[in-house]
Amino acid sequence: MIMNRAEEHNNKEIAKLGMWIFIFTEIILFGGLFIVYSITRSKYSNEFHGAAAHLNVIIGAINTVILLISSTTVAMSITAVQTKNKKLALRLLMVTIVCALVFLANKYFEWSGKFHHGLYPGSDLMMELNRGYLLFFSLYFFMTGLHALHIIVGLTILLIVYYKIDKGIINHEKYVLLENGALYWHLVDLIWIFLFPLLYLIT
Amino acid sequence: MEEEHQHIVPYETYLKILAILLLMTCITITVTVIDLSAWTVLIALIIACIKGFLVMSIFMHLKFESLLLKILAIGVVLLFAIILAITFIDYLNR
Numbered sequence: 001m002i003m004n005r006a007e008e009h010n011n012k013e014i015a016k017l018g019m020w021i022f023i024f025t026e027i028i029l030f031g032g033l034f035i036v037y038s039i040t041r042s043k044y045s046n047e048f049h050g051a052a053a054h055l056n057v058i059i060g061a062i063n064t065v066i067l068l069i070s071s072t073t074v075a076m077s078i079t080a081v082q083t084k085n086k087k088l089a090l091r092l093l094m095v096t097i098v099c100a101l102v103f104l105a106n107k108y109f110e111w112s113g114k115f116h117h118g119l120y121p122g123s124d125l126m127m128e129l130n131r132g133y134l135l136f137f138s139l140y141f142f143m144t145g146l147h148a149l150h151i152i153v154g155l156t157i158l159l160i161v162y163y164k165i166d167k168g169i170i171n172h173e174k175y176v177l178l179e180n181g182a183l184y185w186h187l188v189d190l191i192w193i194f195l196f197p198l199l200y201l202i203t
Numbered sequence: 204m205e206e207e208h209q210h211i212v213p214y215e216t217y218l219k220i221l222a223i224l225l226l227m228t229c230i231t232i233t234v235t236v237i238d239l240s241a242w243t244v245l246i247a248l249i250i251a252c253i254k255g256f257l258v259m260s261i262f263m264h265l266k267f268e269s270l271l272l273k274i275l276a277i278g279v280v281l282l283f284a285i286i287l288a289i290t291f292i293d294y295l296n297r
């Protein structure tokens with residue numbers, strides 16, 4: 001029994017270490033894009049200045065607040081599971097899931113607005129833009145698109161976690177999946193913390 | 204047997220951090236609206252870094268994790284900084 005407990009504890013530590021290593025690779029992935037952004041920005045600072053003014057700061061700010069709140073609630077749901085408060089854990093997790101959906105809805109409206117004006121990768125309008133503008137909008141679509149993809153993945157993970165807490169598979173003794181799912185969600189939040197000022201604010 | 208070092212963070216801690224993060228977001232937006240020219244970028248980036256640090260240490264529980272994980276995390280951030288610096292040194296001296 002004691003052996004089993006020790007073994008379980010080790011497994012948990014290994015699972016977390018694995019998740020962290022994956023998160024490090026994600027940081028480097030987005031880090032590469034941030035480096036591309038910095039270099040192109042230093043070369044085309046005037047064009048970036050003009051292009052960034054076309055982004056909707058209000059939608060960006062709302063999405064920032066949504067992600068910060070969702071990150072807080074998913075972190076709080078860990079505390080709830082640890083203290084055997086299943087009902088609260090499920091509610092907090094549901095807040096996070098709803099926030100994720102609202103974020104995606106906002107992103108949809110934001111992007112469709114751009115598409116409506118003929119601004120999307122490969123469009124005639126994009127091709128006519130000068131180089132600095134083209135680079136800014138390409139980076140904008142790629143970085144926010146990759147980030148939105150992470151939101152969808154994170155949302156899927158959280159839905160699985162929700163189901164497993166509901167069924168009692170994740171409980172106060174075994175909750176490493178919840179912890180790792182939360183880590184992934186915080187990563188999504190972390191990336192947005194840098195994306196928002198760089199793309200929307202610094203004009 | 205019950206010595207598993209699970210660290211329970213109280214709800215209030217998370218709510219306090221959320222309040223700080225929201226406040227910092229407001230500051231960033233205000234600073235960019237006022238437009239302090241060159242300072243804007245610097246202030247916005249410093250605030251983003253502080254927010255990132257808070258998310259990693261409290262939300263992601265890094266503060267309560269093993270020394271190994273902390274060293275790894277710092278290592279990754281340093282690695283990123285070094286790559287960024289080297290790339291810039293290259294581009295600015297062409």
